[in-house]
Amino acid sequence: MSIIRRFFAVAFAATLLNFSAGSAHAQAAQIKIATVDMQELFKQYYKTNEAQKQINVERSRIQKDNNERLSRIRELETTLDSLRKQLDDPAINDSRKQALYKDFQMQQQEGTALDRERREFLQRRNQALSEKMVQRMKGILEEIRKLVEEQAKADDYDYVFDKSGLSTSQVPFLLYTKDATDITAGVLKDLNKDAPAESETSGDDGATEMPESGKGE
Structure with missing residues (x-):
């Protein structure tokens, strides 16, 4: 979804988790650095998949309502x-044509009003769903961030860098880090420890994939 892509373009434009545990005058050799793939954590978190399923259900409900409205409009178009x-039949007398024309105008006005209402309905419901999606994804990301922070503090890391973060020029922020430990797998295991047995990760669902930073649609 484009709203999710726009959200992540902002949320991960410059992701850098700083968990400094040492002195401000600590030597560089004493600094412990770790990396984490926030994009992978988001995609593989079971709550992301659950959220996407709920979003799809609501999107299908909106589409069903829209189809019902379209069906009524198409009936009017047939009429x-x-x-x-x-009206184009030359055999029909003027009195009959006037009655037909009046009926035609009424049906046309009703169709125009219904289509306008349908468009406003779609805009209103899609906007509400987009806002709900953003808030839900923001909550999921905050859960992930807190768990990364807890892991960093527990293992006494000074800095944790998001290796999936990209600059606006699509260049990774983290090009090279010497002796950095990747804590993605451990964090992911903790994230999904309470996942229902039937839960599946997002996998190839592009709607929940974290996009390239700064890229809009």
Whole structure:
């Protein structure tokens, strides 16, 4: 989804988790550095998959309501086509044509009003869903961030860098780090320790994939 892509473009534009545990005057040789793949954690977290399923259900409900509205509009279009053909029939007298034309105008106005209402409905519901998605994803990301912070403190790391973070020029922020430990696997295991047995990770679902930083649609 484009809203998710835009959200992550902002959320991960310059991700850098700083968990300094040493003195401000600590020597460089004493600094402990770790890396984490926030994109992978987000994609593989079972709550991300659950959130995406709920979003898909709501999106399907919106589409169903829209289809029902479209069905009524198409019925009116069929009626208008029939009235138009009758109005073009030279065999029909003027009195009958006037009645048909009045009916045609009423049906046309109703169709226009219904289509306007349908468009406003779609815009309103999609906007509400987008806002809900952003808040849900923001909550998930905060859970992940807190767990990374807890892991960093427990293992006494000074800095934890997000190796999936990209600059606006699509260049990774973290190009090289000497002797850095990747804590992604350990954090992911903790994230999914309470996952339901039937839960599956997001996998190839592009809607939950963290996009390239700064890239919009």
